[in-house]
Amino acid sequence: MDKRFDYHKPDEAKVDAHTTCRATCKALAQCLDELLPESREKSIVFTKLEEVLMWANAAIARN
Structure with a gap:
């Protein structure tokens, strides 16, 4: 449950992955x-x- 609702601070690799997905x-x-x-x-x-x-962003953030 926590994984779904807690804030997941992204590391640099996750920031890059979010950026790539958005682009x-x-x-x-x-x-x-x-x-x-x-x-x-x-x-x-x-x-x-x-x-x-x-x-996609949820998958990156949560895993």
């Missing part, structure tokens, strides 16, 4: 923004990509 998700988002037509589906794509980043 990678942002690059994909920019690419998809250009490729996909404006639509409900496009909105869902970006919501899910935000979830990807959130869970």
Whole structure:
């Protein structure tokens, strides 16, 4: 339980991993923004990509 709710101070390797994940998700988002037509589906794509980043950051922080 503590692992889920406590603060996890990142070391340098984790900071780098967070940065890489954010940059990678942002690059994909920019690419998809250009490729996909404006639509409900496009909105869902970006919501899910935000979830990807959130869970990736949680995995880095907690483990």
